[in-house]
Amino acid sequence: MEQRNRGELLDDMLDDDDEDTQANKYLCFRIDTESYGIEIRHVIEIVEVQRISEVPDLPPYVKGVINLRGKVIPVVDLRLRFGMSERVYDDRTCIVVSEIEGVTLGFLVDTVEEVLEIPESQVEPAPCFKSVSGQERYIAGMGKVGTAVKILLDVEKLVMDEDVRSVSAVTETAR
Template sequence: MNDIDMNNFEEDTQHGRFLTFSLEEEVFGIEIKYVTEIVGIQSITKVPEVPAYIKGIINLRGKIIPVIDVRIKFGKEAIAYNDRTCIVVIDIQEISVGLIVDNVEEVLTIDDDAISPPPTNKTGFENRFMKGIGKVGGKVQLLLDCERLLKNDEKEIIEDIA
């Protein structure tokens, strides 16, 4: 019997798989390999002197997790949280952070050939959060680049409050 490298096996099974969530009418996707868990909205302890989209911290089974309201980070209007609001906990470069989203949709497999590059304009502007645009069953998902979701100064803030 041959040895199986579980790291490669795990990577292969996660390739092309995205957790999708909604903000208003838009559907976003993040690579499932970054997601550690999904929890319902819970009590958030505010932290002074951080950007408005960093809502504070939660205590998740003894681990302090900073949480970001993705609506506010993406320039959308803040809304009251409800029973559909979730916190998607992701790990980015060994930093755990919770993303507050309106609603978790589903896990989708999107083939590489069904992903287009993110849009750019004539000035060379590129949406730094986007990895691409996924097309599945006539629907479009904006695929986020978790590695670029936080700027360096934001990572420092997150690390400091964690």
């Protein structure tokens, strides 16, 4: 999928900024073999992987920062954040740029799939379990789509994570 197409997909969904039209809509993407979703209202844009500048003394899952049209944005590799093995980026790897409470952050994902509407009635609470990586604290729920399940992430918790906030503060200071 070309960058232009990724942007068009998101633009089509965000043409109307009305919160009501974005309710229950999720940008779905893959990390390894699992399908995840984040609320579309938190997504600013989707960009293809570009050069990521490393910043010393960051957790391994914070790959560094990118310069996106003059704005320095920290980039978190969700594979590593969730305790999965690192993989070589390819032409399907994307950075999903999100913003919460003035904090902008990019999430590296293996591939963007689609935008889906998942009604609240089809979302179940996250199961109670304890993972090695602590991934469960970022799960908002499980979206049932036909016979498939989408792991719905709480972007606010991802962005407001203490380690990520400290990285964001460093990039703000550097400006």
